[in-house]
Amino acid sequence: MDDFTSLNRTIERIVGIRTSQYKEDYIKRRVLSRMRISGKETFEDYHRFLILDNGEKESLKNALTINVTEFFRDPDVFRAVGQKVLPDVLGTRKKIRIWCAGCATGEEAYSYAILVREYMRMSPVDATIYATDIDRVVLDRAREGVYDIKALKNLTEQQIRRYFTLREDGKYEVKPTLKEIVRFSHHDLMSGVPAARFLDLVSCRNVTIYFNEKQKKDLATLFYEALSQGGYYVMGKTEYLLRESEGLFTPVDSMQKIYGKSPVQ
Ligand SMILES: C[S@@+](CC[C@H](N)C(=O)[O-])C[C@H]1O[C@@H](n2cnc3c(N)ncnc32)[C@H](O)[C@@H]1O
Structure with missing residues (x-):
C-alpha cells in the first residue's frame, strides 16, 4: 500500500x-x-x-469539510424559490417540509425559515425545515444561531429586526420564531438513507462539489426518493445534474438550478 x-x-x-x-x-x-x-x-x-x-x-x-456559507447565498435563487416554489407548495396545502442538506453553520436553513415566515405572514402554515450536516461542530453553531452583523449583509433592516435579537456582546441571535421551525441533526449524505421523507423541497447547495460521480448519482436518487410528487430540488449555482440523473428531475428555473421531481412514468 x-x-x-x-x-x-x-x-x-x-x-x-x-x-x-x-x-x-x-x-x-x-x-x-x-x-x-x-x-x-x-x-x-x-x-x-x-x-x-x-x-x-x-x-x-x-x-x-469546508463550511463556507452565508444567509441568502445567491439571493436570486431564494427570490425564485419565494416566487415559484412557495406559492405552488403552500397555495392549497398550508404545509411545507424542507430538507437543507449540508447546512454548515445554519445560514441556509434560517434563510429558508425567513422565506417561509415572510410567506406565512398572510396566513398560518405548518413548516418544518430539516437541516443536516456531517460536521457536529458546525451543527452546534447552527443550533446556537448567533452571528456577527457582517453575516447579515444580505438581509434587510426589517428582516434583522423581525428575526434577530441584538445581544449585549453585539452579536445577533436568531429568534425562536425561526428556531422553532428548524431541526438540526447529524447526517452523512453518503449513508444512503435520507434524513426525512415526503419532502416538498430538498436544498443541497455547494456540497456535491466534493463528491465523485457515483456519489452524485446516488445522491440525486436519494433526493428523488425523499421528495413527494410535485417536490423540488435546489442545487448550488456551480453544481449540475449528471446525465444519468436528468430523467429524475425537470428544470423549473435552469439559471437558479431549481428542478421539479419528474412524474413517475
Ligand atoms: C460549502 S458548505 C455549504 C453550506 C450551504 N449548503 C451553502 O450552500 O451555503 C458544505 C457543507 O457540506 C458538508 N458536508 C460535506 N460532506 C458531507 C456529507 N457527506 N454529508 C453531509 N454534509 C456534508 C460540510 O460539512 C459543509 O458544512
Missing part, C-alpha cells in the same frame, strides 16, 4: 471522514495544504503527526 493510501485509511478511522467516497484529488489537495501549514514534507511524516496530534485531527477535519 502506498503512503497516501495508508494515510487515507487512518483518516477514515481516526478523523471519521470516508475519504474513499470523495475525489482523490480533492483529498490530496486538502492534505497537502495541511502538510504545508504543519511543516510536514511527506505523507509518511504527516501520517505520524496526525496520529499523535489531536488538534491536527480537528484541523484536517475542518479542512476536508
